[in-house]
Amino acid sequence: MTGELLLGSAEISRTVRRLAHEIIENNHGAEGLTLIGLLSRGYPLAQRLGAAIEEFESAKVPVGRLDIGPYRDDVTLRPTAPLLRPSQIPGGIDGRTVVLVDDVLFTGRSIRAALDALNDFGRPARVRLAVLVDRGHRELPIRPDFVGKNIPTGLVQHVRVRFQETDGEEGVFIVGSEAARA
Amino acid sequence: MLELEEKRLTIAADGVHAWRHKDLLDTDTLSREDIDLVMSQADAMTEIRTRPVGKVATLRGITVVTLFYEQSTRTRASFEVAAKAMGADVVNLSATGSSVEKGESLIDTVRTLEAIGADVVVMRHGKSGAPYLAARYTKSSIINGGDGRHAHPTQALLDLYTMRQHFGDLAGRRVVIVGDVMHSRVARSNIYTLLASGADVTLCGPATLVPRTLESGGEGPRCRVSTNLDEAIEGADVVMALRIQKERQEGGLIPSLRDYIAGYQVNARRLARAKPGALVMHPGPKNEGVELAPDVADGVGSVIEEQVTNGVAVRMAVLYLIATARRP
Numbered sequence: 001m002t003g004e005l006l007l008g009s010a011e012i013s014r015t016v017r018r019l020a021h022e023i024i025e026n027n028h029g030a031e032g033l034t035l036i037g038l039l040s041r042g043y044p045l046a047q048r049l050g051a052a053i054e055e056f057e058s059a060k061v062p063v064g065r066l067d068i069g070p071y072r073d074d075v076t077l078r079p080t081a082p083l084l085r086p087s088q089i090p091g092g093i094d095g096r097t098v099v100l101v102d103d104v105l106f107t108g109r110s111i112r113a114a115l116d117a118l119n120d121f122g123r124p125a126r127v128r129l130a131v132l133v134d135r136g137h138r139e140l141p142i143r144p145d146f147v148g149k150n151i152p153t154g155l156v157q158h159v160r161v162r163f164q165e166t167d168g169e170e171g172v173f174i175v176g177s178e179a180a181r182a
Numbered sequence: 183m184l185e186l187e188e189k190r191l192t193i194a195a196d197g198v199h200a201w202r203h204k205d206l207l208d209t210d211t212l213s214r215e216d217i218d219l220v221m222s223q224a225d226a227m228t229e230i231r232t233r234p235v236g237k238v239a240t241l242r243g244i245t246v247v248t249l250f251y252e253q254s255t256r257t258r259a260s261f262e263v264a265a266k267a268m269g270a271d272v273v274n275l276s277a278t279g280s281s282v283e284k285g286e287s288l289i290d291t292v293r294t295l296e297a298i299g300a301d302v303v304v305m306r307h308g309k310s311g312a313p314y315l316a317a318r319y320t321k322s323s324i325i326n327g328g329d330g331r332h333a334h335p336t337q338a339l340l341d342l343y344t345m346r347q348h349f350g351d352l353a354g355r356r357v358v359i360v361g362d363v364m365h366s367r368v369a370r371s372n373i374y375t376l377l378a379s380g381a382d383v384t385l386c387g388p389a390t391l392v393p394r395t396l397e398s399g400g401e402g403p404r405c406r407v408s409t410n411l412d413e414a415i416e417g418a419d420v421v422m423a424l425r426i427q428k429e430r431q432e433g434g435l436i437p438s439l440r441d442y443i444a445g446y447q448v449n450a451r452r453l454a455r456a457k458p459g460a461l462v463m464h465p466g467p468k469n470e471g472v473e474l475a476p477d478v479a480d481g482v483g484s485v486i487e488e489q490v491t492n493g494v495a496v497r498m499a500v501l502y503l504i505a506t507a508r509r510p
Contacts, residue, residue, distance in 0.1 A: 040197070067226065070238040080198040081506030083222070086229035120235035 001162050003175035006151060012132070012170060015148040016045070019130055020052035022146050026128070027097055030059040034096040034124075038114055039067045039085055044165040045132055046101035064089035066100075071113035087117070094122040099146075103161040105131040108142035133172060135159045199223070201503040205317045205324040208333035209374045217342070217375060223499035224343050224492070231267065231495060239269035244505050246270045247300040249291070250327070251277040251307045256466055256490060257327050257337070261304045264497035270505070273300070288312060292320040302504055305329075310367075323504045331365045337465055338371035340496040342379060344489050345420055348461055353380035358414050358456075360386045360446055361424030361473055364393055364435075368465045369424055377403045386414040387446055390435040411446050418456040422463040423448050423473040439472060449475035453483065461485050 007015065027033055030053050037046030043065040050063040066089070069075070069082035100114050111129060118124060130146035135153045149172075153159060157176035162169045199219055203211065212220075230238055246265040248258055258274070265272045275295075288307075295303055302323045305313050310330030317324040328334040342352075349355055357376055363369045363385045373396065376383050383405045385392050398405040408414040415421060426442065436442045448462065462483045464474060479486065 069226075070230065070240040072240075075240050075506060076243060080508055081502075083197055083199045083219075084226035084502070085222075086226050088229070116239075120233050120238070122234055 007172035
């Protein structure tokens, strides 16, 4: 991956452990938690959070994955359409505290789609949002509950998260106009 | 299923699909990648169907018309359920009893549907090739829901999907298609997808109903022809029985149903010669007690109901890909 490295492997690991602690603190333990990672890179992040929570609390937390492709608001408007993938949410979501997990929070449209998707799976008691990076530029009234790192960006820039599980390398990178960075 | 799915994800690493076909008229225009893409999207649709709310709104604003010049239960209902499960609007038109037959009237009909705003027209017609004619004269996408004795692509894709659910890769698997191959659009579309997937195919039936011209030789997967079911079924992984199409029999091709049953019904004795765990398939509707003995039709190897269930998921996938095809 070319571009400026913002978070390396060790920092990502520390950030994930901090986020896991915050989720536990907010939920007063691991009871009733279900982590749901948005495909593709929210899922490995959710798995890592699940493993950390299990380590800290000695309790197993269900980790699911969610494909928001069918719920995007631009599927029939764009020249290309998403490749759809099966979602999987172990144990269902009725009455659970669902933590949606994604790598980068940007416009908020993915999260809007994810909230729509959850409606089709059941009725959670509450829904929280955890992200590794918040890069700003929201287009919808959506805010994260747990943030790994706030990274102010220019609209022309891109934040790229790479995980070993999905990409064979590890790091958070910023690509595009270097000057625009705050 | 999961391992296959991960492999299929490599088809489009950038997270978008690469489907480019405006129409689906037969399977023979599909590349191996196209077929894999339909299978992977059908996996996603199968999962959607298992949710408490088994439908999504992905194709909202898309209008799907089913235009059937021939009677149908499962294909039409399956397409309607599939389109609604994807959030599309569905209009059902029947030509039964109307004077519309072919040629200009068909062209007028599809042009009218295009003007009304049909994005996709699912069409069944008694004349082979009719959907090809329609597709030439309209910007609406045409999906062939069966044309005469020529092709039935979504049936072949759902059959393939059902086999892949059980076997994963079909390379080296043996599929026996038994019955009235000559009049069967199901057989024709299946032969292509099965050979493309690496399976060996044996067509079996009375010589009058199984044309030798369908035989293929050379390297790789082959299509053979046999008139002896006891021999053909030996070691088969899949036995697919075709419906005896009374409406397409010109007479004299089989001496009598009794003779057909004696020579070509799939019964327990014959099925015992297939591989243990062999699948029994039938595209429906069955002639009770003709193509399949009742104990075989309802037996452990029978996946006939799975075929019907999978049909919805596969048609959701096809509708999704057609409606979101990459524009040039």
